[in-house]
Amino acid sequence: MELQKLSTDVLIIGGGTAGCYAAITIGEHSPDTKVLICEKANIRRSGCLAAGVNALNAYITDGQTPQDYVDYARKDAEGIVRGDLLLTMSEKLNAVTEHLERLGLVILKDEKGKYVTRGKRNLKINGENIKPLLADAVYSMKNVTVLNHVNMTDFSVSENRIKGAFGFNVRKEIFYSITAKAVIICTGGAAGLYQPNNTGFSRHKMWYPPFNTGAGYAMGIRAGAEMTTFEMRFIALRCKDTIAPTGTLAQGVSAKQINAQGEVYEDKYGLTTSQRVHGTVMENINGRGPCYLKTEGITSEQDDALLRAYLNMSPSQTIKWLESGKMPSQQNVEIEGTEPYIVGGHTASGYWVDTDRETTIHGLFAAGDVAGGCPQKYVTGALAEGSIAAQSALRYIDSHDFSGISDEEISRHFWEAEKFLDRDNAPFDCEQLEEAMQTVMDRYAGGIRTNYRYNEKQLAAANERISQIEKLAETLCADDMHELMSIYELRERLTVCKSLIAHLAARKETRWHSFAENLDYPERDDENYLCYINSRLENGRIRIIRRRPVKEDEHYEHNDRQ
Amino acid sequence: MSIMIDSEKCIGCGRCAEVCPGNLIAMDGKAYMKYPKDCWGCTSCIKECSAGAVKFFLGADMGGMGSLVHTRQQGDILTWVMECPDGSVKEIHINRKESNRY
Numbered sequence: 145m146e147l148q149k150l151s152t153d154v155l156i157i158g159g160g161t162a163g164c165y166a167a168i169t170i171g172e173h174s175p176d177t178k179v180l181i182c183e184k185a186n187i188r189r190s191g192c193l194a195a196g197v198n199a200l201n202a203y204i205t206d207g208q209t210p211q212d213y214v215d216y217a218r219k220d221a222e223g224i225v226r227g228d229l230l231l232t233m234s235e236k237l238n239a240v241t242e243h244l245e246r247l248g249l250v251i252l253k254d255e256k257g258k259y260v261t262r263g264k265r266n267l268k269i270n271g272e273n274i275k276p277l278l279a280d281a282v283y284s285m286k287n288v289t290v291l292n293h294v295n296m297t298d299f300s301v302s303e304n305r306i307k308g309a310f311g312f313n314v315r316k317e318i319f320y321s322i323t324a325k326a327v328i329i330c331t332g333g334a335a336g337l338y339q340p341n342n343t344g345f346s347r348h349k350m351w352y353p354p355f356n357t358g359a360g361y362a363m364g365i366r367a368g369a370e371m372t373t374f375e376m377r378f379i380a381l382r383c384k385d386t387i388a389p390t391g392t393l394a395q396g397v398s399a400k401q402i403n404a405q406g407e408v409y410e411d412k413y414g415l416t417t418s419q420r421v422h423g424t425v426m427e428n429i430n431g432r433g434p435c436y437l438k439t440e441g442i443t444s445e446q447d448d449a450l451l452r453a454y455l456n457m458s459p460s461q462t463i464k465w466l467e468s469g470k471m472p473s474q475q476n477v478e479i480e481g482t483e484p485y486i487v488g489g490h491t492a493s494g495y496w497v498d499t500d501r502e503t504t505i506h507g508l509f510a511a512g513d514v515a516g517g518c519p520q521k522y523v524t525g526a527l528a529e530g531s532i533a534a535q536s537a538l539r540y541i542d543s544h545d546f547s548g549i550s551d552e553e554i555s556r557h558f559w560e561a562e563k564f565l566d567r568d569n570a571p572f573d574c575e576q577l578e579e580a581m582q583t584v585m586d587r588y589a590g591g592i593r594t595n596y597r598y599n600e601k602q603l604a605a606a607n608e609r610i611s612q613i614e615k616l617a618e619t620l621c622a623d624d625m626h627e628l629m630s631i632y633e634l635r636e637r638l639t640v641c642k643s644l645i646a647h648l649a650a651r652k653e654t655r656w657h658s659f660a661e662n663l664d665y666p667e668r669d670d671e672n673y674l675c676y677i678n679s680r681l682e683n684g685r686i687r688i689i690r691r692r693p694v695k696e697d698e699h700y701e702h703n704d705r706q
Numbered sequence: 707m708s709i710m711i712d713s714e715k716c717i718g719c720g721r722c723a724e725v726c727p728g729n730l731i732a733m734d735g736k737a738y739m740k741y742p743k744d745c746w747g748c749t750s751c752i753k754e755c756s757a758g759a760v761k762f763f764l765g766a767d768m769g770g771m772g773s774l775v776h777t778r779q780q781g782d783i784l785t786w787v788m789e790c791p792d793g794s795v796k797e798i799h800i801n802r803k804e805s806n807r808y
Contacts, residue, residue: 184729185725185726185727185728185729186724186725186726186727188724188725188750189725189726189727189748189750190727191727194727194746194748194750195746195747195748195749195750198806198808199806250802250803250804250805251805252805252806260805262808268805268806268807268808269805269806270802270803270804270805270806271806272784272800272802273802292724293729314729315729342765342767342768344765344767345707345708345742345743345765345766345767346707346708346747346764346765346767346768347743348728348743348744348745348746348747349707349746349747349765349768350746353727353746353748354728354744354746355727355728355746385768385769386764386768392806392808395808396807396808397808449806449807449808450808451798452798452800452806452807453806453807453808455786455798455800456800456806459747459749459762459775459786460707460747460764460768462786462798463762463764463773463775463788464764464768464769466773466788466796467764467769467770467771467773467790468769468771626729626740629729
């Protein structure tokens with residue numbers, strides 16, 4: 145590989161929803177600040193919103209307040225949220241929504257020009273082109289440079305202060321060492337840790353992007369950043385096979401969850417996100433599966449509207465209906481839970497940040513699915529966090545200059561990557577080890593196979609096997625830069641798996657069915673576990689830290705970091 | 707589910723390869739799908755292709771029946787074209803300026 149050294153004021157890693165919006169925020173507020181986005185694919189269609197999005201699910205509608213949104217998210221997460229993060233996000237939801245509309249997003253309005261709402265928090269949109277719109281806005285900023293197809297893999301940190309990051313081009317043999325005054329990490333969450341619903345040819349037909357491999361989590365873990373709430377996994381309830389969204393059916397045509405006998409079962413288990421998944425699991429265990437969303441009997445106009453709505457966000461479902469010749473009005477839609485993901489935009493997993501979204505590493509800020517403590521962000525919440533992190537990074541660089549990266553450190557990271565390219569004849573390939581990892585997580589760390597349940601003995605077995613696979617991953621070889629990317633992605637996932645297992649073992653209660661269902665401790669234990677489970681990698685070992693709840697009237701600062 | 711690229715129709719512009727969020731499409735004069743099993747099914751590539759060369763299909767393992775889908779764009783209208791195995795063609799026109807009803 146050829147070595148290229150770059151420098152920028154603010155480095156944004158990941159050009160998805162949050163990353164693009166962070167860049168737009170700096171572009172608008174501080175046009176002299178140099179910004180560089182490094183994106184593994186191309187910001188035009190990268191990240192969670194590549195296919196589009198069906199609705200804006202986080203908006204403060206008439207009669208609702210930001211505090212109502214905080215209360216809703218807290219209830220859904222059974223108390224394990226950061227009030228300060230949720231409130232500062234909620235206060236910005238409507239402003240970023242209006243900005244999105246100015247950027248060109250189509251939002252449905254009534255004859256008086258007001259947004260048409262879907263339920264208490266949702267807006268109806270055409271979100272098929274949301275990512276190209278954000279990308280166009282980024283490219284209109286003169287101070288923002290975009291490096292597409294560049295995969296960042298490691299931070300440069302000394303004395304707990306960020307200095308920059310390392311990575312490589314996934315198409316050309318170029319290794320990058322990038323110095324920055326501040327870094328905003330926006331790499332999204334982690335998919336592909338567990339064996340997915342579809343295990344064969346369509347293995348990547350999953351809810352969360354299979355290209356979001358937990359890179360940001362892994363980089364932070366390795367650099368000693370504190371992480372929170374990995375044990376609150378996210379499992380989506382989806383249309384079977386296509387893994388398409390169910391919300392459009394549930395909210396759009398009021399389809400209820402029913403079992404094979406036609407009984408509505410959702411009332412039996414509760415209506416939080418985890419309870420909806422749990423109910424479906426239990427109906428199947430008790431012989432009343434498969435489960436469905438009851439769509440039979442809807443009108444042909446509703447059929448037509450659904451075909452169109454799904455084309456704008458999850459086209460496989462539309463094709464499935466057309467190919468089968470049976471419209472939703474003629475056949476109920478079968479549903480299932482997905483494999484578990486780690487994703488801070490839906491649940492609360494991710495970096496432990498202060499109210500300004502600074503991580504425990506000085507000068508490293510986090511936004512979107514990679515940032516913890518603030519669930520139910522969805523699209524607009526990710527934008528809100530991108531803007532908060534960007535403003536905080538701007539304040540930080542006012543008083544902090546570059547601190548250079550040493551040649552020795554560059555060389556160490558360069559050769560760590562180069563060794564995979566130089567080697568040949570490895571006994572295993574990346575795909576085999578990924579499969580091994582997913583099988584271990586599925587069987588021993590609460591995957592689909594065990595109905596998302598686990599016990600301590602299983603978690604210990606998972607930890608042992610994942611540690612072995614980590615060693616095997618070091619023996620891999622790469623024929624080209626794409627394969628090198630795959631090796632780094634596997635290593636990132638393994639790092640996240642180990643932290644996840646430690647978190648699952650540390651919460652000795654069952655607060656959320658399915659998301660974290662510990663068979664050794666099947667009850668909720670507020671006396672001991674109404675707290676955050678955090679972790680830090682110290683000298684190769686994961687240390688668990690328990691922290692008290694932070695309420696929304698508090699401005700949280702890191703008081704005990706180095 | 708995945709895509710296939712009709713090399714007769716491909717004009718070699720490289721736009722599909724540029725936008726694929728998984729970096730799965732490669733160029734050899736014309737575009738080809740290098741990693742078919744790694745496709746997420748986002749259909750970004752078929753919306754980028756002005757030649758109608760990139761075609762999307764559902765895998766047999768998720769109930770696919772062999773229909774091939776590409777898109778055509780004219781102004782604000784995005785047309786999804788589904789070529790079925792029996793030779794019939796279905797089209798759905800989406801106005802990009804219109805919101806979803808649901």
